[in-house]
Amino acid sequence: MKYLVSFGSGLLFALGLVVGGMTQPGKVVGFLDFAGDWDPSLAFVMGGAVVAYSVLYRLIVKKKRPLMEAKFHLPTRTDLDWRLIAGGATFGVGWGLAGYCPGPGLTAAATLSTPAVVFVIAMIGGMFLFGAFDKVVLNKRSKPQEPEQNPDLVGARVQVPSEN
């Protein structure tokens, strides 16, 4: 029962992506093509989603806890660092190149469309490649973790991986 909501939510998300036109790379690229035959549709997908979620988010987080978990798991980081900007830009180049982002890529891959399947396999590769890059190049894992209860750090940023 507990995971039926997750499944239904994924199903609804897929319906929204498909109805909104996000599973059509030509429409996504058409939105990003400001110098060409611009298709503003994607702005309406984003607008509709942000309006709906903004309203519902504010109503939901007033509750003490979610219906099926002990507490809310929301991202807490507020710092702006180079990883955020470079990561966004790297993702954006891939998004503009193929017209797929992760959700629509997965939804379209389930239709067994060859480009979407290739995209998702490569995306999995990219996620694992990042793991190796993070470990070897950025050497992140060898640094000591910030202590959680250090009084000097109260109010400072908390190093919790945000779940976006």
Next chain:
Amino acid sequence: MENFTPIASTIGGLLIGLSAALMLLFHGRIAGISGIFRGVLQPKKGEFAWRAAFIGGLLAGGAALVFMTPELFAVSIDRSLVAVAAAGLLVGFGTRLGNGCTSGHGVCGMSRLSARSFVATASFMTAGAITVFIVNHLLGGAV
């Protein structure tokens, strides 16, 4: 603007927002697809099932909808599989480096007025538009 679909796209967006709200209401989670999918690939204890169920729903939705509305998968672009594979690598790598994608930062993050998400969204929108300009207008549209 031959493909412009304002009504369908707004309805699609509302459904996406509603889906993300359901995840928050029941599970207290942000519906960020890249993060959820990453957690399926490298599961942590107690964090796998809800993620797998969500991704399962996303996939089941695509598989079911292509039979009902094949025309909603129709508008494609002219890209080689090598370009598509490169795009997938960049998307996988970039969403982990930047902690999110269009759903997590673009929809959930901006709705929560997260500065990080506004910056990430501006970054991927700009990079996407520059990429499309280069591909469509400098390279002739086929890569």
